Amino acid sequence: MRKKSLIALVFTVMLGCSAPPDRQTITVKGSDTMVLLGQRWAEVYMKAHPDVTIQVTGGGSGTGIAALINGTTQICQASRPMKAEEKNSVKEQRHGDAVETPVALDALAVYLNKDNPVEHLDMDQVARIFRGEVTNWKEVGGKNAPIVLYGRENNSGTYVFFKEHVLKNADYAEKYQALPGTAAVINAVQKDPGGVGYGGIGYAKDVKTISIAKDPAANPVAPTMDNVLNNTYPLSRQLFWYTAGAPAGAMKDFVDWVLGPEGQKIVTDVGYYPLKAQAQ
Amino acid sequence: MNWRRVVDRVSEILIFTVALVAIAIILLIFVYVGREAFPLVTGTAEGLTLASPFTAPYTWQPVSNTPKYNVFPLILGTIKVTIIAMLIATPLALAAALYTSEFAPRGLREWIKPAIELLAGIPSVVLGFFALMVLATWVQAGFHIAYRLNALTAGIALAFAIIPIIYTVSEDAMTAVPRLYREASLALGASKGQTAVRVILPAAIPGIAAAIVLGFGRAIGETMIVLMVSGNSATWSLDPTNPVRTLSATIAAEMAEAVFGSGHYRILFFIGSLLFIITGVLNWMGERFNRRLRERLFGSS
Numbered sequence: 356m357r358k359k360s361l362i363a364l365v366f367t368v369m370l371g372c373s374a375p376p377d378r379q380t381i382t383v384k385g386s387d388t389m390v391l392l393g394q395r396w397a398e399v400y401m402k403a404h405p406d407v408t409i410q411v412t413g414g415g416s417g418t419g420i421a422a423l424i425n426g427t428t429q430i431c432q433a434s435r436p437m438k439a440e441e442k443n444s445v446k447e448q449r450h451g452d453a454v455e456t457p458v459a460l461d462a463l464a465v466y467l468n469k470d471n472p473v474e475h476l477d478m479d480q481v482a483r484i485f486r487g488e489v490t491n492w493k494e495v496g497g498k499n500a501p502i503v504l505y506g507r508e509n510n511s512g513t514y515v516f517f518k519e520h521v522l523k524n525a526d527y528a529e530k531y532q533a534l535p536g537t538a539a540v541i542n543a544v545q546k547d548p549g550g551v552g553y554g555g556i557g558y559a560k561d562v563k564t565i566s567i568a569k570d571p572a573a574n575p576v577a578p579t580m581d582n583v584l585n586n587t588y589p590l591s592r593q594l595f596w597y598t599a600g601a602p603a604g605a606m607k608d609f610v611d612w613v614l615g616p617e618g619q620k621i622v623t624d625v626g627y628y629p630l631k632a633q634a635q
Numbered sequence: 636m637n638w639r640r641v642v643d644r645v646s647e648i649l650i651f652t653v654a655l656v657a658i659a660i661i662l663l664i665f666v667y668v669g670r671e672a673f674p675l676v677t678g679t680a681e682g683l684t685l686a687s688p689f690t691a692p693y694t695w696q697p698v699s700n701t702p703k704y705n706v707f708p709l710i711l712g713t714i715k716v717t718i719i720a721m722l723i724a725t726p727l728a729l730a731a732a733l734y735t736s737e738f739a740p741r742g743l744r745e746w747i748k749p750a751i752e753l754l755a756g757i758p759s760v761v762l763g764f765f766a767l768m769v770l771a772t773w774v775q776a777g778f779h780i781a782y783r784l785n786a787l788t789a790g791i792a793l794a795f796a797i798i799p800i801i802y803t804v805s806e807d808a809m810t811a812v813p814r815l816y817r818e819a820s821l822a823l824g825a826s827k828g829q830t831a832v833r834v835i836l837p838a839a840i841p842g843i844a845a846a847i848v849l850g851f852g853r854a855i856g857e858t859m860i861v862l863m864v865s866g867n868s869a870t871w872s873l874d875p876t877n878p879v880r881t882l883s884a885t886i887a888a889e890m891a892e893a894v895f896g897s898g899h900y901r902i903l904f905f906i907g908s909l910l911f912i913i914t915g916v917l918n919w920m921g922e923r924f925n926r927r928l929r930e931r932l933f934g935s936s
Binding site for chain 2: 417418503508509527549
C-alpha cells in the first residue's frame with residue numbers, strides 16, 4: 356500500500372507541476388483501506404472536471420486525522436469514526452468543526468488461507484484467536500495446525516476498529532504480526548496455510564472470507580452486500596470523509612458527486628458497498 | 636599579492652567550514668531528537684517518565700486502554716536480528732575478501748569486487764521485497780518454522796545488506812598488507828593458504844575489526860528490511876523462529892501516527908536517541924579497539 360500511495364503521490368506531484376495556476380487542488384489523505392477507492396474517485400472526477408486536481412495519498416486513518424488537524428490535508432479518509440479528542444483538536448487548530456460524511460460501507464472481513472477448512476467463526480472465537488487465547492485451528496473446528504495472526508500497524512483505522520469491536524478493547528496477542536497495509540496482510544494469508552488476517556472486503560483476493568456469527572447461538576453471516584445493507588453481518592462499518600468545517604466550493608461539488616450515483620457506482624466497482632440511501 | 640596563497644587560504648577555510656557544518660548537522664540532529672524526548676525527564680501529562688520504557692510488563696502496546704511502552708522486547712528483537720545477521724554475514728564476507736585478495740587471479744578479482752560492491756547499491760526496500768516474497772518461503776520450508784516472517788528470515792535478509800560493507804572494508808585492509816609480508820612468508824616455505832590465514836589475516840585485523848563494527852552499525856539501524864520481513868510483533872522471547880519487532884521498525888511504523896507532543900511521540904523519540912547512543916558508543920568502541928590493535932601490532936603510529 357505504501358508503494359501505491361507513493362506512486363499516486365509522484366503522479367499527482369507531476370500533474371500539479373504541469374497545471375496552470377488557476378486550477379483548484381483538493382488533497383485527500385488517510386485510510387489505507389480507502390486509498391484505492393479515493394484514487395478511483397479522483398481519476399474519474401478529474402476526467403470530467405479538468406479544472407480540478409485531486410491528490411490522494413494513504414498512510415492510515417491515524418495519519419490522515421493527524422494531517423487534518425495539522426492542516427496538511429483538506430479531506431481526511433478514515434475507516435473509523437474520529438475520537439472526541441481528535442475532533443476537539445481539529446476545532447482548536449483549524450477553527451472549524453470536524454464534519455463527518457459517511458461515503459461508503461465496508462464489511463470488515465476475516466481472511467483465511469484458501470486451504471483452511473474452517474468456514475465460519477463466531478465473534479467470540481475471532482476475539483479469542485486474536486487475543487492469543489486460541490492458538491490451534493483444531494480448537495475452532497479446523498486442522499491440527501498453529502494459528503498465525505496477521506493484521507495492520509497501530510496507525511490503521513482498521514486496527515482500532517477491530518480492537519474495539521472484536522477484541523472489546525483488549526490488547527492483541529503478543530505474537531500478532533503487524534504488517535504495513537492491507538495488501539501485505541492479504542499476501543501473508545495467501546502464503547501461510549495457518550494464517551488469519553482482517554481488512555476491508557475490497558481487498559479480498561485469493562483468500563477465503565469467512566462467515567461470522569454474532570454469538571455462538573446465532574447463524575453465521577457472510578460478508579456480502581445484502582448482509583451489510585440489512586445490518587446482519589456483525590462487522591459492517593461505515594467509511595468516512597472528514598473535513599474541517601462544512602465542505603464548500605469545488606470541494607463541495609466533489610463530495611456531492613461522490614455521494615451521487617456515479618460516485619457510489621465506483622464504490623461497488625472497487626469492491627466496497629454503496630451507502631444505504633443509494634442502494635434502495 | 637600572492638594569489639596562490641590567497642586561493643589556498645580561502646579553499647582551506649571553505650573546506651574547514653564544510654567539515655564544521657557536517658559536524659554541526661549531526662549535533663543538531665542529536666539535540667533535536669533529544670529535545671523531543673526531553674519531557675520524559677520531567678514527566679509527561681500521561682505520567683510517563685524516563686523509567687517508563689524500562690518497567691514491567693514486558694510488552695509494547697502503544698494503542699491500548701492503558702498504553703504499555705516497554706522497550707525491552709524491542710531491544711531484544713533488535714539484538715536477535717542483528718546477531719543472526721552478523722553471524723551469517725561476517726564469515727561469508729571475510730572468506731570472500733580473503734579469496735579475492737589472496738587467491739583470485741587478477742582478472743577475476745576485477746570482476747568480483749565491483750559485483751559484491753554493487754550489492755551495497757541495492758535499495759533495502761528491494762532486498763526486503765525479495766526476502767518477503769521468496770526468501771521467507773524458502774526459510775520456512777527449509778527449517779519447518781511455524782511463522783513465515785521471523786527473526787531468522789529477517790537476519791538472513793539483513794546479512795545481504797551488510798555483506799558488501801564488511802567485504803569491501805576488510806578486502807581493502809587485506810590488500811593493503813605490504814607485499815613484503817607475503818614474500819617473506821612464502822620464502823620461509825609457508826603455503827599460500829598458511830600465508831593467508833596466519834600472516835595476512837592477523838596483519839589486517841584492525842581493518843577487519845573496523846569493517847565488522849561498520850556492518851554492525853548498519854545492521855542495528857537498518858529499517859526497511861526488518862519492517863517488511865520480521866513480522867513486527869514485540870515478542871519477549873529468545874527463540875529466533877518467532878516474529879520480532881525492532882527499535883528502528885517501530886519508529887518507522889508508528890511515528891506517522893503518533894499525535895504530536897503525546898507520550899507515545901516522546902517515547903518514539905526516546906527510542907531514536909537510544910539508537911543514536913548505541914551506534915555512537917559502538918563506533919567509539921570500534922575506533923578505540925582499532926587504535927589499540929594497531930599500536931600492539933605495528934608499534935605506536
